[in-house]
Amino acid sequence: MNRKTTLLFLCIPFAIISCIKDTDVNLAQTFKVQKFTKHSAYNTSEIINPCLLDASLTAIINDSKMITDDHTATVDAKNQIITLKANNETKSTTLKFPINTSPGVYKLSKKGKYSASYQTNNKTYSSLSGKLIIKDYNIYTKCIAGNFEFKTINDIAVSEGFFEFGY
Secondary structure (H helix, E strand, C coil): CCHHHHHHHHHHHHHHHHHCCHHHCCHHHHCCCCCCCEECCCCCEECCCHHHHCCEEEEEECCEEEECCEEEEEEECCCCEEEEEEECCCEEEEEEEECCCCCEEEECECCCCCEEEEEECCEEEEEEEEEEEEEEEECCCCEEEEEEEEEEHHHCEEEEEEEEEEC
C-alpha cells in the first residue's frame, strides 16, 4: 500500500464520525464517571469521614471490658442531636448530645440533651446519672473524642468510657 491509500483509510473513519450530529451521541453513556459516596443523615452524598472509619469506643461494664468493632454516627438535623453507637457481638453503647456541644463536662441523664445507654440481651439500660467529657470536637472535620461514665437502673455501672468518632 502506498501512503495515499493508508492516509485515506485513516481519514475515512474521522470523516464519518464528524458528520454525526452531537445530539445523536449520548455523551453520558460515552464517558462514564463513578463517584464513591456515602449517604449521610442529611441525605446528601459525601465522602466517608476518616474519623468514622477509624472510630473506637471502649468502656468497663461492671468490671468487664467492652471493646466495640461496629460504629455508627448519625445526626438528627431537626433536633440537632448527634448519636454515637458502638456495638460488638452482644452489647452496644449509645451516646447522645447536641451538635453544637463544645469541649467540656456534661451531666448525663435518662431523658435530656445529654444521655447514654447500654444494651445487652435485647434490653436497654438508660443512664440515670453520669458524665460526658468532650475533650476534642472539631465541627469542620466532624471529629469528636472524649470520655464518659454512667450508672443505670439495675446497678449497671459503665466506667472508663473512651470514644473517638466522626460523623
